[in-house]
Amino acid sequence: MKKVILLILVFSSYIILGQEKENYSFIFSNIYLKDAILKIEEETNFKFYFANQWVNDEIKISQSFENKPINLILDSILKETDLNYFLKKDNQIILTENTVIYNELSSGFFNENEKKNRSKKQNSAPFLSIRKAQQKEIEIVRVTIGKTIIGEEKDSYILKGIIRNSRTGAPLENINILVKNKNLGAVTNQEGFYTLELPAGINLIETQALGIESIKRELVLYNNGILNLNLEEVTEDLDEVILSVSALKNVQNASTGTNFLESENTKNIPLVMGERDILKVATTLPGISSAGEGASGFNVRGGKSDQNLILLDNTVLYNPAHFFGIFPALNPFAIEDISIYKGAIPARYGGRLSAVFDIKSKIPSKDKIKGEASLGPVTANAVLEIPIKKNKSGVLIGGRGAYSDWVLKSLNDEKLNSSTANFYDLIVGYHHDISKKNKLSAVAYLSKDEFSITSDSLYGYNNRLINLKWEHQFNNENSVRLKLSNSNYKFGIDYDGSTTSNFRQQYKIDEKHLKLAFTSVINSKNTFNYGISSKYYTVAPGEKKPLKSSDLTLPFKLNNEYALESGVFFSDSYKFNEKLLIDAGIRFSFFNSLGPKTEFDYAEDQPKSVYSVVGTNDFGRNEVTQTYGGPEFRFSGRYLITDTFSVKLGYHSLYQYLHTLTNVTTASPIDTWKLSDRNIKPQQSSQFSLGVYKNFNDNMYELSIEGFHKNQENLLDFKTGASLLLNEQIETEVLQGKGMSYGAELLIRKNKGKLSGWLGYTYSRSFQKFESQFREEQINGGEFFPSNFDKPHDFSLVMNYKFTQRLSLSSNVIYQTGRPVTFPVGNYSFNQSEFVLYSDRNQFRIPDYFRIDLGFNIEGSHKLKKLAHSFWSISVYNILGRNNPYSVFFVSQNGEVKGLQSTIFGVAVPSISYNLKF
Amino acid sequence: MIKTIKFLWIKITKSISLGTYILLLIGCVTPFNGVPSDFEEVLVVESIITQEYKKHEVFLSRSYPFGGSFTPEKNAVVQVNDDRGNTYTFEEKSNGKYLASDEFSASQNTNYTLNITTADGENYESKPQSLITSANLDRLYAEKTYDDFGREGIGIYIDSYDPSSKSKLYRFDFEETYKIVAPLWSPYDAVVVNEGRSTFDLSVILREREEQVCFGYGTSSSIILNNTLGLSEDRLEKFQVHFIRKDDPKLQHRYSILVRQYVQSKETYSFFETLQGLSQGSENIFSEDQPGFIEGNILNTNNSSENIAGYFQVSSTDEERIFLNFNDFFEGSELPPYFNNCNLTAPITDGTRGNRPLLNLIYQDEVRFYQYNFGVMEGGPFIMVSPECGDCTTFGSNKKPSFWVE
Incomplete structure (x- = not known):
């Protein structure tokens, strides 16, 4: 069959060439183009096809031709117009309009390798469908790209361009460009840049993005060309609850296990006390869970909560939560979006094993003042975007604070008066477009928490982030980003409950980070990402000092720890053909633990303990005490069926060189981070994932099923009863072992229509294993046991139903298997006391978790001239009032062991919040 | 329009305070109904062999379910072997106590292994244990001091020094003995001679046993550890092993404490350290200390995965005893109260047979005679007190310990 077609093609092209040899004579004196064409039609066998409006110009023609070939005549009379022509067999001449960008091509567009002569028939073939398209989709804007250059025709051309936000002029990332009825599509990169290889002729393209208007263009492609688009934000609509920006991205991009969420689109999802929390929404996605309502951090695909790289504008955010993970530390109005990588982590990221949560703050508007404010039961929040220099620079200022403490204090109740819970966060972002090719941005962020849960101790912690970013575009293909950042996390505990032994205890970690990243688009098939990154850590692992002069507490300080973590990365995204896309990368990761430091040597034939020290090594300032590292491989491939x-x-x-030290079962803000050193090896992991992705009903439904298997090495755990705070030889309390997890994740999303939302279900298991030749360094006899966050069944249903443009109802349904816990299994007497006998680690489970939330959202009116846009959200968290235990523990009361459960939100929590946007 | 806004504002303020209350409700603790029905029965071993020449003891028991009681392990064959070929056999006494058949002492440079064969045929063996060095408790003394909560009392301190710097890891326990004097004691007691339908016969006789002065006995209930790691000398100075509050009834009369010091191996010390750590609960509702089974040094020889609680220790020990009197520390202060509040009653004798209050109380041993009621108070013929106040044997033993000196 193929051969037959080919023969016809060759034959027909011969005919066309033959026709060109016939010559004609015409005299046009001051007549309209249309009349000239009609005259040619009249006097020859040629038949023209064109749309009337193309030739309605006032242009008049005064030319004469004597014995000239038809193509020369047409060249001449169409010279001043935007019209192109094509000669077909059977003497048909088809005129086409090429109105937009014409020959605006950079030299790089002409790829020498692709300049092969092709049959003209293939070029002309699409014309047969022009009329069809015209009749069917009149509303679609047609764009013609390039003009055919005879002799350089190809069967496909390269289209590229930049998609920008029409309001801010900021490049739009992750915009999906789809080609209808063809196996093609592209996604814009960080610079809003895309390239697409399209067959010559007619192509119907469509952009798809959430919160961004979707536009369609009918493209007629005669050559390589540029199509830049400016898209408008769609904010006045009541958005459907949709988590991914682009309809086909999940099918078309290469990486497994990636999700994308936009802050704005999470606003309808009911959450506790009306606090919009993009990270909480993330936990409703398959593969991401938290240990419970009061646990800071997330567990991604059976990984520990310290294995997530949480980045705010490329700067590590050590604690992304306020008040024990109940409220987000990030201002939802100042956050643009978040990309979550849990499957194939790109080579540009490194340092954490499980997942990357790449959060981007909003780029402030550069042309008009905008703002957003909200009032909820716990916090008040305001964000302002102020242009500094029109279309050049702008600043974003956001502040958010809890006023619960103020309310607490104003209440006339002694018990309430003595409790405190207070937090705030501030963000300032400055973006400056120095020129088209140079951009500068700076973001600073600060969060602070203070709370007391027992009357005698006051806890406090804060994050502080600063980052500077310079982006330079060498040309359309090459760009560089230079990032400088600093992140600082610290916490303190003030104990003030005794006469002479009060103290203040502190911990601090600080990292300074430099990253240089390049992107080079080699051609439409091949893009390189490469760069270097280096981090310098300073950790003050612990300090204890008396709180008052009357305290007898001995001041004590552990020596600071220093280290350097570096990476060199390179990745290549290569499109073998329309079906196969491969993104392969490598990252060389290095870690140097630096002095001054004293490293201990331990006897090998004994369990590591303070009693088995056989030697010490002292290192001087900046002397390398230990080096770790190696290559990290990253691969993702997509095949379109x-x-x-x-x-x-x-x-x-x-590789991961940092570990949290915690001997509690769930993450808490006072977990300290420990750098790897001679005695504590870096954690390592490798993960395979495989998934199938299918969109139905014109992308109305998306279905994905992914499976993964992950192995981990050198996970940290602790000997039962370890004391971790202010311990100089922490390695003696540490066990390092293996982790293994696997699972399958199902995600079904409905993106359009009155009812939208998603259903996520994960079946996964997560195990750990600590074996050793010494029984005291084993857990559960050195066998695999379920980790603290092993929740086999995890089901989330997030729905939004739009009654009208202004009213919608949302709900969450969450079900999870209870997490494993260690229960007492009896008592025994020993040493003249009664002790509780515990089971092997994690042999039991707390009851399953089940929760339903409901939210009702009222959008303000949509009058165009309205000064501000308002949004009410009324929600009830845990509407069933189910008492979901967070932890179960046992106390000995009057010689009897009693089981108690603690619940974070054991009642239905109603809330109402008001949002204002202008 | 204004009305609507106002209405909404009320709603907001209402929900603010509601939210605040919820913030406080965060972390409510309720009883957990699903107490695990799974009960794990494990063997519990406790034994210390020391350098003292005596009949050493091994205690064997089983763990028991919550609300259950101590379950001794019966009919086990227990022996201690050393690596010089000696075997010391133990005989079962009562309540899970196995006593060495002969006196022996642990000696330096010898490894001892505990071997147990239970009645169900399982065989257990400890890891070899040996003496570290000899212990030396230099001084035991008491001083007036305050506790962490600012309460006045007596601190019991030790000084210890090992010139060879081999001891380093210490565990302590103590036995306290204190004199109890029943405050409302009388040399007499009331007895019912006979009780008829309409008559009864009560008699006052001399008490047959010592019930005025007794000796109370207690032991340390927590794990007391200390070490001299990181110190230039193997010296403990003024280490507080115990604190007795000034208002502790034990101090009312004479008080004596025997403190024993054990020099422990690294493994033994870290076992006790872990046990100590886990028995202290965590205060924070958001986080729970990771509990777990604590590994000892005894293994089932056929099934190494069986959990066995407890520890077989071989330690050198030294002990000291001191006596102290309240007045030596708090001259002029009010004596601490007695263990109980004491009330005088005069139960009536009216009623039919079997319903006469005083007689019934005497039958049930719920009262002691104090004195005749010659119009002192309303009621029956005798003034009676509770046994706690009139009979010291409720709190201690009426047998004077052999070490007791006044």
């Missing part, structure tokens, strides 16, 4: 159905494979391996 149809244009809405793909299979993807992912693999990554990673």
